[in-house]
Amino acid sequence: MKVYRNYIGGQWLESASQSAAPNLNPADTSDVLGTVKLSTREEARRAVESAAEAFRDWRSTPAPTRGRIVARFARLLEDDKENLAALLTREEGKTLAESRGELQRSINVAEFCAGEARRMNGETIQSELPSNFAYTIRQPHGVVACVTPWNFPVAIPVWKIAPALVAGNAVVFKPATVTPATAVRLTELLVEAGVPKGVFNLVLGSGSEAGDEITNHPAVRAVSFTGSNQVGLKLYEACARRGAKVQCEMGGKNPVVVLEDADMNLAVESTVQGAFGSTGQRCTATSRAIVVDRVADNFIERLIARAESLKIGDGSDPSTEVGPVVDSNQFKSVLSYIDAGREDGASLVAGGGVAEGPGLRKGYFIQPTVFVGVTPEMRIAREEIFGPVLSVMRVQDFDEAMRVANDSEYGLSSSIFSNDAARIFRFIDEIETGMTHVNSPTTGGEAHVPFGGIKATGIGEREQGSTALDFYTELKVVYVDYTGRKREGNLY
Numbered sequence: 001m002k003v004y005r006n007y008i009g010g011q012w013l014e015s016a017s018q019s020a021a022p023n024l025n026p027a028d029t030s031d032v033l034g035t036v037k038l039s040t041r042e043e044a045r046r047a048v049e050s051a052a053e054a055f056r057d058w059r060s061t062p063a064p065t066r067g068r069i070v071a072r073f074a075r076l077l078e079d080d081k082e083n084l085a086a087l088l089t090r091e092e093g094k095t096l097a098e099s100r101g102e103l104q105r106s107i108n109v110a111e112f113c114a115g116e117a118r119r120m121n122g123e124t125i126q127s128e129l130p131s132n133f134a135y136t137i138r139q140p141h142g143v144v145a146c147v148t149p150w151n152f153p154v155a156i157p158v159w160k161i162a163p164a165l166v167a168g169n170a171v172v173f174k175p176a177t178v179t180p181a182t183a184v185r186l187t188e189l190l191v192e193a194g195v196p197k198g199v200f201n202l203v204l205g206s207g208s209e210a211g212d213e214i215t216n217h218p219a220v221r222a223v224s225f226t227g228s229n230q231v232g233l234k235l236y237e238a239c240a241r242r243g244a245k246v247q248c249e250m251g252g253k254n255p256v257v258v259l260e261d262a263d264m265n266l267a268v269e270s271t272v273q274g275a276f277g278s279t280g281q282r283c284t285a286t287s288r289a290i291v292v293d294r295v296a297d298n299f300i301e302r303l304i305a306r307a308e309s310l311k312i313g314d315g316s317d318p319s320t321e322v323g324p325v326v327d328s329n330q331f332k333s334v335l336s337y338i339d340a341g342r343e344d345g346a347s348l349v350a351g352g353g354v355a356e357g358p359g360l361r362k363g364y365f366i367q368p369t370v371f372v373g374v375t376p377e378m379r380i381a382r383e384e385i386f387g388p389v390l391s392v393m394r395v396q397d398f399d400e401a402m403r404v405a406n407d408s409e410y411g412l413s414s415s416i417f418s419n420d421a422a423r424i425f426r427f428i429d430e431i432e433t434g435m436t437h438v439n440s441p442t443t444g445g446e447a448h449v450p451f452g453g454i455k456a457t458g459i460g461e462r463e464q465g466s467t468a469l470d471f472y473t474e475l476k477v478v479y480v481d482y483t484g485r486k487r488e489g490n491l492y
């Protein structure tokens with residue numbers, strides 16, 4: 001049985017820990033990919049120390065040279081795309097088409113970040129004094145921790161690690177415990193790309209031990225986290241206490257608003273894609289459909305037909321449209337939300353339970369589920385489910401749709417289906433989400449565009465795009481006086 005190893009200080013090391021967990025294929029739990037050992041606090045500390053030591057040389061390596069290594073990593077990812085996509089499907093469960101999409105996004109991000117290495121610019125600033133000027137330079141923090149979830153186990157690490165390295169930081173990477181195989185493969189490619197010893201370190205282990213040790217280590221100057229609000233807010237608090245920088249991308253409860261003039265076919269197809277794509281396990285997944293009463297019956301009727309037509313199965317089968325949820329915890333949690341929907345009085349109109357049929361017995365398969373008659377106070381309207389469950393809410397008009405859409409603690413993504421320019425632009429102005437889409441699903445994003453949420457979803461700078469390096473660099477301000485004289489006046 002394959003035992004996944006840590007990569008610390010330029011060496012592949014098996015953890016000495018006695019605790020371990022099996023890495024299971026969620027489509028068939030008799031398929032065991034390997035064993036992940038849950039690293040000790042001591043091992044996590046060693047990774048941070050290795051990074052701190054390697055940082056000294058790495059920070060003085062010219063940024064374009066660092067960028068060239070990341071560019072090589074992008075090429076290696078491209079060469080390994082099919083292999084990694086198959087591994088991702090086997091480990092996380094998403095369909096092969098979705099895995100290939102995640103790989104392409106990762107390649108695009110790495111390419112973009114490699115280019116940014118030649119644009120790590122500051123600015124020159126005119127002075128109010130003669131023979132003086134000021135300028136700014138971007139400098140790395142030192143050791144940065146990247147802590148990631150299981151749902152995009154390739155793309156999310158890449159969109160943290162690539163900019164962190166380009167900016168000149170040394171990285172300690174703590175992936176989710178349920179997706180160690182993809183994390184190890186990414187590490188192998190980074191090593192092959194030429195990242196120097198100690199500059200990049202992989203620590204496999206539980207969040208509560210290894211993750212806690214890394215993120216609370218005084219040498220870790222910045223923590224980039226994607227995951228749940230429960231963990232993210234704890235990290236935010238701990239980092240704030242020691243003045244470390246923190247970036248948290250957390251949960252979502254993303255609405256689509258469907259108005260009476262929408263192209264109904266497009267609205268239904270996009271909602272199905274947003275709600276059930278990646279088995280609903282995307283932070284940007286559509287979880288609330290807010291539909292004006294005049295078109296609600298039509299929308300619901302088509303939605304039920306589409307949800308029921310989706311083919312559920314092992315993601316490695318090319319005809320599969322909806323794969324399993326990732327593990328037994330997610331399985332239980334999603335099913336308990338379906339129970340909560342029933343208990344709170346919503347009407348179940350599609351799915352609603354474990355998916356059964358040939359080839360589904362050994363996996364964590366849940367039917368694409370639609371509730372109607374959902375009201376804003378119900379748990380399924382308020383809490384993130386992170387599974388294939390959609391709540392449909394009827395509203396009288398646009399104004400009520402806006403109130404309902406914004407009645408959420410979260411603020412990641414949203415979309416509107418309409419052909420009325422005035423109401424589309426009002427929606428863009430008033431919707432309380434960090435990203436919004438017009439006549440397209442709540443999901444999806446491009447590598448060179450900033451990504452992130454507001455309200456309880458996001459803390460700190462946006463990831464990716466023109467803002468990708470903001471979190472990973474400090475701005476140093478330099479004043480230059482070439483008068484050669486003591487300054488008179490203006491002594492503030």
Ligand code: NDP
Nearest residue numbers: 149150175176177206207211212227228231249250251283
């Ligand atoms: P978790 O918050 O449970 O875990 C995320 C990561 O944090 C894992 O690596 C986990 O390790 C680690 N961790 C857990 N506890 C600690 C701790 N005390 N100290 C340090 N690290 C810790 O999230 P999930 O993996 O379950 O991911 C699902 C969540 O991610 C959803 O809420 C989803 O919305 C969010 N998400 C948000 C995105 C966004 O951009 N807004 C994008 C994708 C997902 P371990 O695996 O060992 O528990």
